[in-house]
Amino acid sequence: MKKPYLSIIIPAYNASGTLGALVTSLKKSSYKNYEIIVGDDASHEQYLLGSGVTIIRLTRNRGPAAARNAGVKKARGDILVFLDADVTVYPDTLKKIAEKFRQDHDLTALTGVWDKHQKSRAFFPQFKALRDWSYWTNERDRDGYYYLFSTRVAAIKREVFARLGGFNEAFRQMEDVELTYRIAKRYAIIFAPDVRVHHEFEGFWPIVRKYFWRSFYWSRLWRARRKFDPVATTMWETVSAVTGVGFLGLVGLGFIFAGFYSIFNFSAIGRSASGGQFFHQLSILNYQLSLLFLIAHLLFLRRFLWFVYEVSRHRTRSLRRDPDRRTLLPGSKMKFSMV
Known part of the structure; x- marks a missing residue:
């Protein structure tokens, strides 16, 4: 043999x-x-x-x-x-x-x-x-x-x-x-x-x-x-994940701050105290930090976002030139656009 x-x-x-x-x-x-x-x-x-x-x-x-x-x-x-x-x-x-x-x-x-x-x-x-x-x-x-x-x-x-x-x-x-x-x-x-x-x-x-x-x-x-040791990821991807989680966390905190602001603002305690104003300021700060994290997240994702854009554009152009242009996956009868 x-x-x-x-x-x-x-x-x-x-x-x-x-x-x-x-x-x-x-x-x-x-x-x-x-x-x-x-x-x-x-x-x-x-x-x-x-x-x-x-x-x-x-x-x-x-x-x-x-x-x-x-x-x-x-x-x-x-x-x-x-x-x-x-x-x-x-x-x-x-x-x-x-x-x-x-x-x-x-x-x-x-x-x-x-x-x-x-x-x-x-x-x-x-x-x-x-x-x-x-x-x-x-x-x-x-x-x-x-x-x-x-x-x-x-x-x-x-x-x-x-x-x-x-x-x-x-x-x-x-x-x-x-x-x-x-x-x-x-x-x-x-x-x-x-x-x-x-x-x-x-x-x-x-x-x-x-x-x-x-x-x-x-x-x-x-x-x-x-x-x-980022053997299965990159530093860019790691920072992107951290900023993404940070953005979602801040959005969640924003809802909490907004809820407390509403409670203080529409209650007798809130109208006579500064609690409502405090949570209003926190909400503004939270909004600014959320925006900062979102911008950072998109910045670190820019390579991937550009890659997706290029793939989508290539696919669209290929289909316009030849609607029947396809590639077969191994072991499959289904057809897909060549990208």
């Missing part, structure tokens, strides 16, 4: 709704020298993925880090390619990964990116897709010397992964960030913008819940390192 060059490792937990589409897209790849290994994290369902797919089933649910490590133990390829179970690849995704490692023997690890197209026309999935794409291609700190080893699509030499000890199974989330820190101590992680996969983002509340639980592991990483 020919030894594969790429070993594709996919963790799966009750992922029958998306895993089949990923495997189908992999089998349509123009590059063929690979193997597919699924780490089944004790799912409650059976996966029927056809021939050419090895399934390693864990006896109990231990998280994606353990599922990936179990898959790696069965891998035979020189390069490990990690994919999430809810993405699909393009026909040239694997080819580009293989070419980069073949052409650069010093390359140790790379990470790709989600594309910005979405099947859903809902606001939040569209926003999240554009936000992530803009971060990776438009807003990333230029002086950042390494990138997040994002397991949506990432590849690393198997010998290096083994030397590092694999994923830390104590992290049921954020395991890719934890591994990123260990890789970056000795090796570079490059960003390959042409290595792309497709991912359909969830709605607002599922993502809020996901990030809420991730915050626990973020705090655990910070306690271990005593250092905030």
Whole structure:
């Protein structure tokens, strides 16, 4: 049996709704020298993925880090390619990964990116897709010397992964960030913008819940390192988030001050005392601070806002020139405007 060059490792937990589409897209790849290994994290369902797919089933649910490590133990390829179970690849995704490692023997690890197209026309999935794409291609700190080893699509030499000890199974989330820190101590992680996969983002509340639980592991990483390292964000994005939260907080305080002002102004106590005037002054100050935070927020978001404007303008111009100009998402019959 020919030894594969790429070993594709996919963790799966009750992922029958998306895993089949990923495997189908992999089998349509123009590059063929690979193997597919699924780490089944004790799912409650059976996966029927056809021939050419090895399934390693864990006896109990231990998280994606353990599922990936179990898959790696069965891998035979020189390069490990990690994919999430809810993405699909393009026909040239694997080819580009293989070419980069073949052409650069010093390359140790790379990470790709989600594309910005979405099947859903809902606001939040569209926003999240554009936000992530803009971060990776438009807003990333230029002086950042390494990138997040994002397991949506990432590849690393198997010998290096083994030397590092694999994923830390104590992290049921954020395991890719934890591994990123260990890789970056000795090796570079490059960003390959042409290595792309497709991912359909969830709605607002599922993502809020996901990030809420991730915050626990973020705090655990910070306690271990005593250092905030914006590996998955930028300083601009951080300040933008702080000013945005500050603006919303001040707006909330504004309603409270307005309520107290009304109480004092229309009560006997208020008419005979200076309480109403005090809250009136607070309301004016709050309005000024809110305006300042809003301006700062928009200032730090300007790259992303300009990016959205350019995407929208390009899409509109493309449709005007050729209404039938479309691009197909991998594994989908739905068409989208080329942007």
